[in-house]
Amino acid sequence: MLKLEDLLRKALLAAIEQYGVFEEDVDIVLEKPRESGHGDLSTNLALTLGGRLGRKPRELAGEIAAAVSLPREIIASVEIAGPGFINFRIAREHQIDRLLALLRSDGSLAAIKTGGGKRINVEFISANPTGPLNVVSARAGAFGMTLANLLDAIGFDAHAEYYVNDAGRQIKLLGRSLRAHYLQLAGRPVEFPENGYKGRYLEIMAAELLAKDSKAIQEAGAAFDDESFQRIELPCGDAATWGELPEDEAVGCFAKYALMKILGWQRETCRRFGLRFETWYFESELHETRRIERALERLKKQGAVYEQEDAVWFRSTDFGDEKDRVLVRSDGMPTYFLADIAYHYHKFQRGFEHAIDFWGPDHHGYIPRMQGAMKALGVPEGWLEIQILQQVTFLEDGRILDMSKRKGQFVTMDALMDEVGADVAKFLFLTRKPNSHLDFDLDLARQQSDVNPVLKVKYAHARSCSLLKNAAERGVEVGEPTAESLSHLEDESAWAVARELVRLPQVIVSAATSREPHRLTGYALEIATLYNQFYNQCKRILDQDPARRLALLHLSVVTGHVLRKVAELIGIEMPEAMEKRD
């Protein structure tokens, strides 16, 4: 695909030299016209050039079209149309080559690997470890993972990362909350902490701890066997004795236990959702390795810091923020902001050439100060890229669900997967672009019916598989598609599928570079629709004469391959058969 565009660009450049226009003067845009009647590729070159040269675009287009020289076996026709578009129609032989190139390991999907193996860090979800993962994290999960997959697909080395805020007030509050639940269950009067976590999960956790005690602790700890979680350590002793400890110490033990349990849940939820994080980065590590102080020192050295009213401030107004921000509170505690600076600075030091963060819309006001801090630390402009994922509103019975964690009334990511399945959820999240709000109607998603676009895609895939299976059962030798077999592709509906299939490399590149993974789902749906149309149009493929039959079967081979490729990027299953529904 890209090679073809280069060829056209070169030819067009040669054709416009006569007007004294050279490569550096123009940006030649080639795109697939919306209407297939307008050819396979189109350029607006004459339109943009017309104004500059003081010529009528349509006339100019005619001249350029006449001057452009292209090999016949690649470009079948060059036409001018509309106000001055130049439209190219790709020769059948070359379209077939492109279809075949999709299947080759050194083909068009290899050609888009232009990232040079550069390491890119993609951080997403990073929810507080104070409860089970909330559904609002699911969208970030789907986007982050798919973007990481896309970056890998274009030749980068993407590194999915989860930041764990396992230090600070929230954790203390978590410990106090669990302790209160535990003591209450043990029949001891205790005041529940203000703003404490009241979710059922903590009551259950407390009950389990009360019933099984050290055994529960051992079990929770045993869940962490891999490297990322070596920081997780068992709390001292057993729960029965924690109640006797001074409150501060007891809180520490309860907090450790709660953290261990909750991280276990969160990790399991991510696994179930198909999210593979290469690193779980713990905030506590930043404290232990003194990176927080070191980041502060560095900011001080740059003169970006001052003291006022016992607190330490970052001069973020120097970097376009609306006010300066506190780094160290007057009680001597570093703020979340400072820890986050240290974390991102360390991310930079770890050798990533680029970092992408996915944040919720409630954090957008945080961007200027974070970017300001990176700049102050000498991190190159643009190194940190922050993507804001807009809000998801969940609807049930036509009403908006309140997702507040604190009130203990929330829908978990696990509940979502129980209800609609991971694939449906992922696909639906990825049908909207990142910066538009998403209404997720649970009643609708629960229906395993045709309102679910993902099923349409899966069905199209299963259909292509069953067609091939039936062919085999009838003794038809299918084998691999070749230029010869596909040369018998005649049906217009089949070519409509083919033309869409060969766009795959471009779709991947554009989805990756624009950070808009939702283009993948749209593409998959388009393929499914076109394939269904084709399937309806070309009745009884297996009863056709052998040459045509083989061409259509081979088109199905490529279709299946492309759908699986997209599914792999999105992280969903593509079944070979669907259960028959009556």
Add this chain to the structure above:
RNA sequence: GCGCCCGUAGCUCAGUUGGAUAGAGCAGCGGACUUCUAAUCCGCAGGCCGCAGGUUCGAAUCCUGCCGGGCGCGCCA
């Protein structure tokens, strides 16, 4: 009040980074099952692309100003 995001069919949203006659799904109406799996397909109807200016060959897309909605504006995280 200031900042960010959004405003496209009755509903939920796409719109290939400024292109040709603005699309899809659902809902509505009418068709196609002696089926290679109908979870499908075909047709009809549905639009002031929030409003008003501007930029240019050309704007749903870019700029400005309004209107409407969401979110944010802590020594919280």
